[in-house]
Amino acid sequence: MNWVDALVQGVLVGGRYALFAAGLSLMFGVMRIVNLAHGALAVVGAYVASELILRLDLPLWAAMLVALPVMGALGYLLQRFLLDRTMSSGEFVTPLVTFALAIVLSNLLFVLFTSDVRSISAGNLSTASIQLPGGITVSLIGLIVFLLALLILGGLQLFLNRTQTGRIVRATADSGATARLMGINARRVFHFVTAFALVTATIAGVATGIQSNFDPNTGTVLLLFAFETVVIGGLGSLWGTVLGGTVLGVAQTLAAQVDVQYALLAGHLVFLVFLFVRPRGLFPGTWQG
Numbered sequence: 009m010n011w012v013d014a015l016v017q018g019v020l021v022g023g024r025y026a027l028f029a030a031g032l033s034l035m036f037g038v039m040r041i042v043n044l045a046h047g048a049l050a051v052v053g054a055y056v057a058s059e060l061i062l063r064l065d066l067p068l069w070a071a072m073l074v075a076l077p078v079m080g081a082l083g084y085l086l087q088r089f090l091l092d093r094t095m096s097s098g099e100f101v102t103p104l105v106t107f108a109l110a111i112v113l114s115n116l117l118f119v120l121f122t123s124d125v126r127s128i129s130a131g132n133l134s135t136a137s138i139q140l141p142g143g144i145t146v147s148l149i150g151l152i153v154f155l156l157a158l159l160i161l162g163g164l165q166l167f168l169n170r171t172q173t174g175r176i177v178r179a180t181a182d183s184g185a186t187a188r189l190m191g192i193n194a195r196r197v198f199h200f201v202t203a204f205a206l207v208t209a210t211i212a213g214v215a216t217g218i219q220s221n222f223d224p225n226t227g228t229v230l231l232l233f234a235f236e237t238v239v240i241g242g243l244g245s246l247w248g249t250v251l252g253g254t255v256l257g258v259a260q261t262l263a264a265q266v267d268v269q270y271a272l273l274a275g276h277l278v279f280l281v282f283l284f285v286r287p288r289g290l291f292p293g294t295w296q297g
Contacts, residue, residue: 013144014261020146022237022257023154024219026250028212028230029237030161031205033249036238038181038201041095041102045110046209047231051224052113053079053210054217055121058128068130072214076207083206087199095198110227117224128217153215157253160208161246168246177201236279242289251290 032046043049056078060071090109094102136148168174180187180197187194216222216230233256241252256275263274282289 011262011265012142014265015258016140016144016146017150018258018261019254020150020154020257021261022250022254023157024150024212024215024253025233025237025256026161026253027153027157027208027215029234029241029249029253030157030164030212030246031208032234033238033241033243033246034164034201035205036243037245038177039091039095039198040099041091042106042235043205044103044106044231045113045227046106046205046234047227047229048110048113048117049079049082049206049227050209050213050216050230051117051222051227052082052213053206054128054213054222055117055126057210057214058126058217061128068128068214072211075210075214079206079210080203083203084199086206087202088195091202092195092198110231114224114227121224123223123225125221125223126217127221128214130218134218147219149215149218153219156211156215157250160211161250164204165246233275236275238289240279240282240289242291245289245291248289248291255290 028047028050032043035041035043035046053075057068057071057075060066060074061068064071066074086109090105091102094105130149133149133152137145138148138151139145166174168178176187176192177197177200179190180192180194187197213222213230216226237249237252237256239252240255241248241250255278259278260271260275264271
């Protein structure tokens with residue numbers, strides 16, 4: 009792998025990180041909460057899809073058609089019956105509750121599915137590749153995930169800026185109290201946002217299952233990458249999330265050119281540098297994009 013190839017692969021890895029971080033960024037942008045169960049919930053989504061494929065012999069696309077609404081409904085219920093009750097109890101209560109939820113989910117997955125590593129089969133798509141100019145070969149599924157991240161984040165940007173419902177979400181994010189005075193039900197907005205966040209997390213979890221593998225503890229690693237992506241891009245910034253994921257992914261793949269053992273370390277070091285040099289990220293205070 010040459011340096012140009014490593015750069016391209018890093019961009020594709022960054023797309024997967026951005027997809028993971030999309031829901032985390034949106035929840036922070038609208039509700040100002042950090043969902044520490046985001047990674048665990050992504051893994052739950054991956055297990056739901058995997059079980060549908062293994063138990064019911066569904067193709068991947070059919071399993072996704074079932075898994076996404078299920079996880080969206082779970083997000084709605086999670087926000088309505090748990091997070092709504094904690095958001096008014098202090099800024100530290102909700103992160104602590106989601107941290108506890110992450111632990112419970114990880115242990116529940118361990119009880120149900122043991123610690124065995126799983127992967128999700130996508131047929132020929134799992135191994136298909138595309139030849140780019142310059143002799144660079146990229147994974148087709150990696151390219152699809154990258155484009156999907158751009159599509160989701162770009163579509164979300166258009167939704168927020170061009171639709172009446174999107175403007176309601178933005179108004180709620182800017183000032184929940186003012187939005188309530190205008191007759192907006194802020195809680196319903198929060199329910200929608202969390203449901204959407206879990207849908208995107210499920211897509212990212214399934215993508216991880218196709219590209220590598222997962223187990224009940226994978227959520228911790230996924231949360232770390234998603235959190236670093238959001239911080240580098242700027243807390244709550246949608247397009248910053250894309251750039252943050254790209255910076256993180258490129259840092260890892262370029263470092264792997266020197267020594268594969270340096271890949272994860274390089275990403276964490278870049279994150280640390282941003283905390284010192286630009287702690288508010290590339291696009292601070294611009295969660296709408």
